[in-house]
Amino acid sequence: MTTTNATEKTKKHLANLFRARFPYLYIQTWEEDRVLSLIRDVAQDAELIKTTREVILWRVTTGLIDGKGQSMGDTKLPLKALEYIEKYDKPSIFVLQDFHVFFGSEWRVPDYQVIRKLRDMLTSIKQSEHPINVIFTSPFLILPDDLQKDVTIVDFELPSFEEIKNLLEEMIQVNEQSSRIQINLDNEGKERLAKAALGLTLSEAENAFARAMVEDGRLDIHDVEVVLQEKEQIIKKTEILEFVRSDLKMADVGGLENLKRWLSKRNKSWLDSARKYGLPAPKGVLITGVPGCGKSLISKSISSMWQLPLLRLDMGKIFRGIVGSSEENMRKAIRTAEAISPSILWIDEIEKGFSGYSGGSDSGTSARVFGQFLTWMQEKTSPVFVIATANNISALPGELMRKGRFDEIFFVDLPTLRERKEIMRVHISKRLTDPEVSGEFELTDESLDLLSSKCEGFVGAEIEQMVIDALFEAYAENSAVRLDHFERAIVNTVPLSVTLAEQIRGIRDWANIRAVTATPREDRKEYTDEGLAVPPGAILSNMGEYDDVRLKRGGRTVDF
Template identity: 50%
Template structure:
């Protein structure tokens, strides 16, 4: 990253661009890069002294001496205008005087900046003014005079240096133990990408002081630091994922596909020439595990899970939707590697969206372009219930790696789902007459719930437990049978819609259920064959 910023800055200095703007919270890091570039004759040909200013220190020259009476912006800008030597002047936190933070801009300051821009552009010696602030604030009057210079957050290798230095400093003292191999250290460094160097160092230090041991169990501490950054952005939600793919009943084809891409964002995958996987679209019948799978992937891959509510993009002031989407994308990329979960994507990006002066189309176009061209390790999992509302552009290859269809669970999958939910909720010790989860029980329950979704099976377990709780007795089989009998499943209430979904998926999506899990045992009537193309991963 440093080389890219230095090269761009050197080019702008040699071109005598008069006023530059760097948006960054890492003030000291930016200043160090500016000093290194301005003093390097190989990059700028004419080395320049670097002056700095802040409202607390005033103007400080290259010799380290502060100039009296220069703490106010108006005073320092007058002094800068009279500088007649080759120099770079760095003004820190001038944005409040330009109209940021709820304040109105000071006309005198803005006018003086325009004067400096004109003087520096045509003066006899090379001079440049650099504004460094955590907020980007450029008044309309300065739009044509100011050039924005991107200063990205630290790259993985820079964070790796911080991690290694912290480990070396503490291991030598004998106070901690490190239980990380090369891959583990790479995962820690990648997990901290998107943080400033100070934030990354703080998260590593917190992980160490937890128990005096630094190992893979401390990775959530780094994710917690990222949670803070995501919350401040406001458009994404950091979701706790406390399940893994083993807790998802069935969907074996989908799970095998995901298992083969675990760790695909690491350097080892790059050595194979592999790019980071883009993402998947999971469509199908409501209540059959689409959202659960998104949570399980993040937990299994040990990555942060960000939930993207497209509705938030369109909230707020008129004209802010495009900016909101760009902010959400930047936040996700800064948090990479991560899983970005776009739940019910059809409600945000509809093929028939109209009546909003083209805002939806522009936002959708920006999202599609990002999906096509993104290079950061942001794995997108989009879920959809109503595929008819999805624009065709979203479904073509290149946006998502694969489109999966999740159908009602098969007999094999229902057995797994019943087992998962019963074992999860039956926590009390076995008592006289209490339910015993065995093969005959599971066989009977699977037969009774033909056409039921996973969510409906879970609700049957919960309803049965309420019956038992009301009578203050253990759960028995009749509680579950009664709960199933009292429930009308989606396969009955929405039979036509489910049939249409299956017809659509036959040629457009891959079946998430493995072929061997379909109800095709000898002597058993095949009442469900699933939707989607049958493939093996």
């Protein structure tokens, strides 16, 4: 497998640390074989390291093992192993695996003799005639305060895109020799499959590709789903992020065509083909507006459009736990999202999570977490697309909406006539599938026009509930569905646009200069025309002040 730029950079960094005779290095990784292979490559590269060195491995189950696999005496006990290292007189690199168990943790008392011995050895290792380096490798970063000034932490990234793609190519080549699995992947398909596996170790990626091959005897672009299932295991273990699996498609979202077009144009923008245009991966979008108008619905549907994993960040879980853990929880969530990128990070009702960001009520914890999130949003380079939704705009900090954090801010208003018609079509079609129940009722443009005009002022969630209520009416009568069932359900519903009329006016005033409308220009014009002639019997006849809310829609008109 060819090395990548990232791998070469890590090799050079390690080589410089070895040559500078840094005594103790710490590498946090699950990939023992991969990091050992890299260390051995560096240790034998005379151009990089000048003085080549033997790599000696220690495990609590085997003790010290030399480069030929031979035991180096009774060295299973950590103190025995350290004494052996202290006296060793050849150029060498000692790799101590899982040595963190002696450093203590929240559940384990540290072994102070081992820690003291490591500090005692510092001078002899530095002054040794032959260069010696000690590397601790572990899946966890646990370092006692006593050693923090003496141990250098080395970042060891998960496999890069090039490494995973090389692995995929090798597996395809091996399969082509046996011709047991049908391969149906072009270059773009290979790229998408490899990028879907980012965030997995090489072993996990190999398992995912192998599973994809054997499940149906072929490997094609549809096997991205198999890779995402492997990633789901990673997310479940964080307990902060939730892997959201949704069958929702963009076609299931009625209206919001302006927002849909904006999202559609950014599909595949994390692929290499976008680099030809000098395009960066999109950072994210903030969707705000009237409650119940489809903000969460469209957030879930982006995942299926882009074929990327959707992760929901629960801000409540960020702030739970002991003092000082909130910042670490946010770092952990960010690291996980970046590890499995390209991905989509969804923060629902973000204003609730950062409502105390000023720091007055929690000793500044919210402010620190909020600052941490803002800094990451501004500086992130990994293709993690952030979707944030908000209902209460006044609770949003101004810093969050500054350019550079989100690519765009969209405002979702009350649905127009055309949007209500589409929303109603989606919900009725989804539920009214039995011919006996549908009876003589036909889902025609005329019936949809009539019902949509009568439910002016309804949000999408209210239209869905109205359809359900109408079907309950028919079910209670044990009859086929009729048009009057829907009309009755409409009359019995008091929409949010009536109870929250003043709040909606305030939201729209805010959105007029700060956000782009999710509704396209042609639908907004139709809505204005619609407002000039309300059909007889429409529920708006008793709305009073709502007329002002209905005619003055919010959000800047920018078409995508």
